[in-house]
Amino acid sequence: MTPPPARRRRNGANGSAPAHNLPRRGTVRRAQAITTYGVGSLIAVDQESFVVSGLDGADASWNADESPRIHERRLARLLGVDYFRLPPASDDGSKDGLRVRRFPLMHSCPECTELQRHRDFNPPAGRSICGTCEVDLVPSRFVVACEAGHLGEFPYWQWVHRSTERGASTTGLCGGRLRLRSSGRTSSLRSILVSCTCGKASEVSMEGSFRRNALKDLGLKCHGTRPWLGSSAPAQECGLPLRTLQRGSSAVWQPVLKSALSIPPWSNGRADPLAEHWDALREYDSRDHVEIYLKGVFKGNCPVSLDEVMTLLDAEREEDPDGQAAPTFDHRYRALRNKEYERLRSGNDGSEHSRDEQFVCETPLGDHSVLGPLGVTGPMLVKKLREVRALKAFTRLADPESTTESKEMPLSDASLRWLPAMEVRGEGVFLRLDEDRLGTWEKAAAVAARVERMRTAHQRVLEQRAGDPSQVAPSPAVPRMVLLHTLAHVLINEWSLESGYPAAALRERLYATDDMAGVLVYTATSDSAGSLGGLVAQGEPALLDRTIRSAVRRAEWCSSDPLCMETEVSGTGGTNLAACHACVMLPETSCEHNNILLDRALLVGTPEDPDLGFFANIQAR
Ligand SMILES: [Zn+2]
Ligand SMILES: [Zn+2]
Ligand SMILES: [Zn+2]
Ligand SMILES: [Zn+2]
Ligand SMILES: [Zn+2]
Known part of the structure; x- marks a missing residue:
């Protein structure tokens, strides 16, 4: 590991173990520092494993040139902060880097089979090898976490002594030393064997350690530990059930x-x-x-x-939400989206733009009544846009989509006046659906019934993932949302096939509530050039008309048909209907909704019920 620069070679806050900069060989792109390797996530570098450090103290230690402040007042206000900072990248040219702490601490040596804390192996400074055998130490494959976002070491001692010392508070006081070995060549849980030299307990495998109640049955519950804050951060009151997880599992960390x-x-x-x-x-x-x-x-x-x-x-x-004394976060987030929708809808062609203006949204020159027969209206050319995306918190075990704020773990111990964020610049095309047409369509019984099936399935998934059913967010699946979402996907596909944009470089942003029915498709790159160019031209009505027609026609058929169209449940637990990777699904960077709540039938209808499709009238029959 490259030693950290001198100015950082100091103990962390309150004399805790120092946070290391990520070793140079572990390159983390800036965007990944909020989407994948944000605070509290685990990162594996070669043979070693780390947890990304909390933000306490980072405002002072992050390099001002590499991690400048950025501003987006509306988002800052929503999130209760004053400003944002770009996270440091961690690459060869970087003076700074992602700050990490070793986690998990439990390691095993494949040679002597000792299983103990990293420092008990007496590794030479800066290396992660067994002081005796001089072979690479292996970080524990298993960690434990609770739904409140706490994280801890897998309780190997209790696991081994479970038959003799159930619920014991005398952890480790049997006088023995833990051992971990692997029997055979498979990496199955059954072949990972843990034992203790005290001889009071027999060797056990890791099989069964992932059962929902495995740790509860040992009398264990969460101690509220937050290793990403360093060893001096006080544990929080918790007591929630603990689950065993693999280090690399996505359930360990999800960004909000x-x-x-x-x-x-x-x-x-x-x-x-x-x-x-x-x-x-x-x-x-x-x-x-x-x-x-x-x-x-x-x-x-x-x-x-x-x-x-x-x-x-x-x-x-x-923008203050009216009528509510203490509006919920979701209510305020919706108000923020509403304002965007208004701006996108009205545009700002009339006004003088300064060179620094980051939002330029103009009405196309062509006659947009050509889009009327499609039920599409108000196309706008967004010649310049800037999006700021902030990491608000993270969750473990629970899916951020399915949980309310109470399960979110903040990025720091003390509350801070800032959050890490990325900014992207680009251009886009905005369009709306005709409210009258949409109103009639979404009232049709067949449409409502079809979407209701999806909504019920999605709500069930949310409840399962949330753990506590009283804390579940309502599914956003309503006919216009699924329609706009699927339309956004087929448009992105069409532009990527016909105009050569990589689909992953285009993103959707949906405006789909009772009073909104629009979608923005935009290019989003984090370099300042910001644009592949030319997407805006695609928003001219005549061209857009052709594109939508072609996209809808393409959506009539999927190479997985008739299976794809006939499907009653697809995607994760029935949260998609006629949608699969062969047709409307997109790279994950393009989609706001994890590729769920999609249904081609709402665009084009089904063979049995062609009128189900919003665009049924334009199809060549
Ligand atoms: Zn050893
Ligand atoms: Zn023992
Ligand atoms: Zn906990
Ligand atoms: Zn399909
Ligand atoms: Zn999507």
Whole structure:
């Protein structure tokens, strides 16, 4: 491991074990630092395993050049922070890196078969080998976690002594030493054997350790440990049941990501210098008071004019969700989306754009009534857009989609004024469905019944994954959502097949609630050039008309038909109907909804019921 630079060679907060920078050989791209290797996730580098450190102290230690602050006021406000920072990349050119701590600590030596904490092997500094045998140590394949997001070592001692010392509090006091060996060549749980030299308990395999109640039966429950915060972070009260997991399992860590498009009046960067003052400014209702506050803070050098500040404050208040004293997070997130929808719908062609304007959305020149017969309306060319995607928290065991905020684990011990985030720039095409047509279509009994099947299946999956049924978020599956979602997928497919965009470079953003029926398809790259170019041109009505017709026709048939179209349940537990990898599914980076809640039949109908399809009338029969 490359030694960390001198300025970092110090103990972590409160004298805990120092966090290491990720070894150079473990390259982590910046985007992965929030999507895959965010705080609390496990990362394997060669033979070693680490947990990505919490953010306490990171604001000071992250390099300001490599991890600059970025601003997106609406998202910051939603998430209760002042600003965001790009996470450090961890590659050869990087001065900084992802900060990690060794986890799990339990290791075994394939030579002497000792199973103990890493430091008890007396490895030479900076290496992970058995001090006696000089072979690479193997990090424990198993960890334990609870649904509140805690993480811990697999309780090997209790596992071995389960017949003799059930529920014992005298962990490790049998006088023996643990051993781990593997019988035979398979990596099955049955062939992993753990024993203790005390001789009081016989050798056991790991078989059965993944049973739901395996650890409960040993009298164990969660101690609330958070190893990503270092050894000095206090354990939290918990007591929830523990589950055994493989280190590499996706159930160990799931990011909770929230994103926003930058829209006027926040999207020209003018408001950025005020990022840390909005909460204070909101307290004043008079212009005079705002002026006095700004004079006090900026000593007469406020980079933003008083008029602009007042305009921004008005815009901010306009987004306050009304009618609810304490709106839920979901309610506020919906309000944020609603505002985007309004902006995308109205565009900003009339206004003068400064060079820094990050949102440029214009009405196409062509006559958009050509789209009328399709039931499509209001296409907009989004010539410039910026999306900020922040890592809010993470979950373990529970799927972030299915849980309410209570199961989310924050990224730091102390509450911080910032979160890590990525920004992407690009361009896109926005379109809406005709509300009247849509209203009639979604009321049709066959449509409602079909989507209800999917909704019920999805709700069941959410309940299973959430553990606590009272904490389950409602499934978003309604006819317009599934229709818009499937339409977005076939459009992305069409543009990728016909215009050569890699499908993975296009993304969808759905606006599908009672008062919204739109979809944005956009290019999203994190480099500043930001665009493959030309997607905007695809939004001209005549071209869009051809594209939608062709996409819908392509959706009539899948190489897995008739199976795909006839399917009653597909996807994870019936959460898709007529949709599979051979037709409408997309690379995961393109899809907002994990490739579920898709159904081609809602576009084109089924052979038995062609009128089910929203676009049934345009098909060549
Ligand atoms: Zn050894
Ligand atoms: Zn023993
Ligand atoms: Zn816990
Ligand atoms: Zn299919
Ligand atoms: Zn999708």
